[in-house]
Amino acid sequence: MAALTMFEKVWSAHEVVPETSDTPAILYIDLHLTHEVTSPQAFSVLRERGLPVRRLDRTLATMDHSTPTDHDQIFGGVPIRLESARKQVEQLERNTSEFGVELIGLQSPQRGIVHIIGPELGATQPGKTVVCGDSHTSTHGAFGALAFGIGTTEVGHVLATQCLLQRKPKTFSVEVQGRLGPGVTAKDLILAIIGRIGVSGGTGHVLEYRGEAIRAMSMEERMTVCNMSIEAGARAGMVAPDETTFAYLEGRPRAPAGELWERAVDTWRQLPSDPGARFDREVVLDAGHVEPMITYGTNPGMVLPLSGAIPSSGDEVFRKALRYMGFEPGEHVAGKAIDVVFVGSCTNARISDLRAAARVMDGRKVARRVRMLVVPGSQQVKKEAEAEGLDRIFVEAGAEWRESGCSMCLGMNGDTVGAGKYAVSTSNRNFEGRQGTGARTLLASPLTAAAAAVTGRVTDPREFLG
């Protein structure tokens, strides 16, 4: 039998009808996650056509993008201040209730960023197809699932038929040899990968992250890596399931239990790419050469090691990006004064991320004139952090400790950076205006973000890790 990649195994197991030269494949979807921003128009289509949701047992809704992170607006009876956001939240409540879709609602202790709660609940599992109207659905690929973002029209397709029409993407092996050094994180690695292959390097491909450095990672680190696959243009990124994956999933509320668990694990063990499986493209990196990274421009591919300097020349797009950022060619980003630090997002707001930031913040203060916002990825993460006393470390340092949500990653809920201000952010996109009109985003790891909060400048976090 031909040696297959993990992607090919998952793909072929979900072909309702294989693709032909004339028609795309009909691909079955195991888990459909949905949220308030990209679903309203899809529910409207169902309503207009008189269609039900086909598989309520495979559909899960929550709210995260436009929700406030302020305690009073969620639990204190204060209405959501941003009227358009409030309407969107209410619309999702109406839609899920009308169609019978399970909703993890605003006050639920299970609520959080959709890509954080899927794994947390054990709903994300190896070998599954997972979609959501959100490009960071690639996160779930960390479990060996085929997970990708879709548009709202496709959200409607999945709601109505549990299927999507898809052309089979190509495969791309990203092998990371060796181990990451101390103070160098999964975030630094994925930024280095994007810097290497470029922001459209993965277009049309599914990435498979392989190699010693990936095997050595926790699930949370693998999620950080897979999360940003889309920033390299790849709709999906995957990591082969292993003992780390199984240990993470076992006992989670929606993971199989008992005999079903044993059977599931046996199946999952068959998923990794076969020895000798061929990929359409391959790249190899050495983890030992990766340093703490920071972006300097207006896409995640404009990235450099903290020790490095911005290129000394480039095209008009490069110059435009630097003008927006207020940087000069050839400059170092390290040492630059910053205004805001955001620790949060589906990239870096899991418990290990908060622990990393707290490790730097412990016993220290947020620098004068710097605003630091810490937004846990879910209410579960928040609870866990509070049980460990991480919230006190942040609050005593002078940071704001918030309720969970997407928050300042995209500023939809009103949590924004401010025009012209510099934010060191653990999120995933440094596009112009991503964190609010005129905001200047420097993407980095939670360690680097925390170090910047303490010094008020872009700082190598290894100085604090002694």
Added chain:
Amino acid sequence: MEPITQLRSRTVVMPSTNIDTDQIIPARFLTTTTREGLGKALFADWRYDAAGNPRPDFILNRPEAAGCQALVAGRNVGCGSSREHAPWALIDYGFRAVISTEIADIFRNNSLKNGLLPVTVDEETHVWLLAHPGTEIAIDLETCTVALADGREVSFPLEPFARYCLMNGVDELGFLLSRKEDIEHYERTHAK
């Protein structure tokens, strides 16, 4: 979806590479629950200053851009967020085609589903189009070609099924619903 076979239009050129969907429509406009009326938010942060006044140097604010239905963009247009609001905003504004050397996957899919033509051209054609803003082009889905003012006809790739849907104004949901038996069969044989 309106059927579309041909599009004849002058072009608007935005040469920036990696124009992401956050630029096409910033997140603060995504709190809508309908798909209508998003054209006014198209490229909002490039189009308007902080006070909401049009920036005179931005291409869409210039008189020559009026009525253009084809947008020629730099490489890797539509990267980033999966928001379908991006093609909705482009269409509501009046665009029917986006032309580049590379078009990001999700944006391309979303465009096809709304009758916005994603046209991927070769480097040489792209360079020519970037250098000739306002040129008249003719896109023909029958032949999958773009006719340029210098007489050249350049072909572009288009998935046969997507082409069929565009030319007949068919939406994919109808097709999927018609395959109900296949879906039911799959569900019976893949009990999980």
